[in-house]
Amino acid sequence: MMDPVLMGLGAVIVMTAFLGILRIQRGPSGADRMLAAMLFGTAGVALALILAEAAGAGGARDAALVFALLGAITAVAFVKRAWGAGD
Amino acid sequence: MDFARIALTVIEYALYAAGAFFFLAGSIGLLRFPDVYTRLHSLTKADNLGLGLVCMGLAVRSGSAIVALKLLFIWMLVLAAGSTACYLVAESARSAGIEPWTREARR
Amino acid sequence: MTVAFDVLLIGTLLWIAIGSLSEAKLFKSVVMFVVFGLFLAIAWVRLGAPDVALAEAALGAGVTGTLMLDAVGHIRSRTTPYPLDPGEHPAEGEDDDV
Numbered sequence: 595m596m597d598p599v600l601m602g603l604g605a606v607i608v609m610t611a612f613l614g615i616l617r618i619q620r621g622p623s624g625a626d627r628m629l630a631a632m633l634f635g636t637a638g639v640a641l642a643l644i645l646a647e648a649a650g651a652g653g654a655r656d657a658a659l660v661f662a663l664l665g666a667i668t669a670v671a672f673v674k675r676a677w678g679a680g681d
Numbered sequence: 682m683d684f685a686r687i688a689l690t691v692i693e694y695a696l697y698a699a700g701a702f703f704f705l706a707g708s709i710g711l712l713r714f715p716d717v718y719t720r721l722h723s724l725t726k727a728d729n730l731g732l733g734l735v736c737m738g739l740a741v742r743s744g745s746a747i748v749a750l751k752l753l754f755i756w757m758l759v760l761a762a763g764s765t766a767c768y769l770v771a772e773s774a775r776s777a778g779i780e781p782w783t784r785e786a787r788r
Numbered sequence: 789m790t791v792a793f794d795v796l797l798i799g800t801l802l803w804i805a806i807g808s809l810s811e812a813k814l815f816k817s818v819v820m821f822v823v824f825g826l827f828l829a830i831a832w833v834r835l836g837a838p839d840v841a842l843a844e845a846a847l848g849a850g851v852t853g854t855l856m857l858d859a860v861g862h863i864r865s866r867t868t869p870y871p872l873d874p875g876e877h878p879a880e881g882e883d884d885d886v
Binding site: 623625659 | 731
């Protein structure tokens with residue numbers, strides 16, 4: 595059975611991530627949208643760790659590690675490739 | 682024995698509450714701040730601190746040194762990745778000509 | 789609380805999916821897609837499949853998202869950044885075109 599305190603904390607973090615969607619839709623520049631994606635990366639790490647603890651599945655912590663790497667890689671790809679008109 | 686367990690639970694819940702507060706503060710800052718640089722500030726400071734507090738709470742809960750060490754390493758990886766990404770985004774925003782927000786420019 | 793968490797997770801997932809598909813601007817859509825991959829991975833963890841979550845995060849959000857960002861950069865570098873009508877120019881720091 596899932597611990598209700600942990601799931602409540604998870605629900606709060608999902609809600610904060612939901613606020614990030616508004617920033618993606620509002621913009622205005624591409625960097626702001628990338629920032630919202632980075633917010634989702636941090637929230638994703640926290641959610642994976644909480645779920646790992648609540649469900650007793652240690653493998654989810656490795657998924658959290660991948661999330662942490664992913665945020666950096668996406669930001670680098672954005673800065674090097676998708677920002678501005680020139681290559 | 683019983684008292685120690687209650688104290689640990691109280692500490693754990695307090696850490697969760699503080700972490701949730703900082704997550705919320707980071708998201709509200711991302712929504713409310715006026716330009717890219719201030720939003721970067723709210724995101725990379727407040728959110729990573731919230732994650733650290735949640736990690737600490739989970740480490741207290743798990744009661745195992747290995748798991749606590751792993752949580753610490755995950756947090757440090759997030760910190761390193763977050764500051765690197767923050768620097769890159771701020772640098773490229775600066776070179777793309779986005780001016781930092783000032784109180785005078787708003788009037 | 790578990791039910792609240794699940795409802796919030798599913799609602800956010802659906803909201804991001806709809807936003808990603810119905811978005812006219814390519815860059816916004818790609819960012820939404822990356823975020824969708826992250827949340828789908830969280831949903832896999834919640835369903836008790838951390839291995840699938842790992843693959844989804846690394847491939848679905850990471851590799852595909854990076855490739856799509858690269859593609860957006862290519863498209864942007866080959867098209868005119870602004871519409872030809874001078875009245876349509878976005879102001880400084882305003883919304884990107886692609």
